[in-house]
Amino acid sequence: MQKRSFSSVWRSGTSGGALVRCRVLLGTVVLVALVALAGLLSYATRESRTPSSRPAAASSSPALPTSSPSASAAAGSRAAALPVPPDTRDPIAFGKAAAVALWSYDTRSYSQPELAAALHRWLTAEGQYVDADSVERQVPSPLLWGRMADSGQFATATAAEAHFPGAFTRALQSDPGAITRAYVYAVTVSGKQSISWNGAPEGGAEDRSTTLAVQCRPDRPCALVGVMPSVAP
Numbered sequence: 001m002q003k004r005s006f007s008s009v010w011r012s013g014t015s016g017g018a019l020v021r022c023r024v025l026l027g028t029v030v031l032v033a034l035v036a037l038a039g040l041l042s043y044a045t046r047e048s049r050t051p052s053s054r055p056a057a058a059s060s061s062p063a064l065p066t067s068s069p070s071a072s073a074a075a076g077s078r079a080a081a082l083p084v085p086p087d088t089r090d091p092i093a094f095g096k097a098a099a100v101a102l103w104s105y106d107t108r109s110y111s112q113p114e115l116a117a118a119l120h121r122w123l124t125a126e127g128q129y130v131d132a133d134s135v136e137r138q139v140p141s142p143l144l145w146g147r148m149a150d151s152g153q154f155a156t157a158t159a160a161e162a163h164f165p166g167a168f169t170r171a172l173q174s175d176p177g178a179i180t181r182a183y184v185y186a187v188t189v190s191g192k193q194s195i196s197w198n199g200a201p202e203g204g205a206e207d208r209s210t211t212l213a214v215q216c217r218p219d220r221p222c223a224l225v226g227v228m229p230s231v232a233p
Contacts, residue, residue: 080106082118094222095187096159103157107149124223131226165232
């Protein structure tokens with residue numbers, strides 16, 4: 001039987017109740033510019049986040065193979081850098097970069113708090129629009145991160161394609177001036193994530209897709225607003 005990585009177990013455990021929260025993600029711009037995205041607008045009426053919304057590592061998940069200290073040291077020599085937001089005013093380019101950052105991690109090179117802090121630097125500073133919780137939920141919990149680190153687990157990602165969802169484009173066409181209120185764009189990104197760990201350098205790969213809210217004001221580089229709970233085509 002093929003073993004699943006801890007991150008795969010974690011991702012499956014976070015679907016469901018964790019996606020239903022009560023917080024206005026995109027404020028007025030979503031209510032106007034994204035009115036056609038009925039499914040995504042449920043993001044604006046989510047329940048308050050509770051401590052149980054981020055699950056610990058599933059006790060029933062199969063353990064990944066561990067390695068000797070020498071093997072861990074060798075794996076650590078392939079250190080990966082923390083993700084840094086690009087200096088771009090193109091929402092499509094930024095969306096692809098943000099998706100890769102969210103799908104990538106390296107427990108051999110940095111800690112869970114360091115990755116969370118790095119992803120926070122991708123966020124917009126405009127508090128009325130930002131949803132930091134939706135980004136934090138993309139990072140494994142500290143407990144799960146520790147178990148993943150025991151096996152030297154890491155993931156790399158690529159973004160093959162990105163576009164504005166059809167409903168978002170139609171909403172803008174019906175009210176072109178709406179985007180100028182907050183300059184928040186919906187961007188759907190598709191790509192691939194490859195996960196490896198000690199003893200399984202090839203690991204496994206799977207297709208990934210996500211829809212992000214990206215703010216790109218004309219006078220400053222793009223920033224991440226949040227991660228939508230479902231993918232918009």
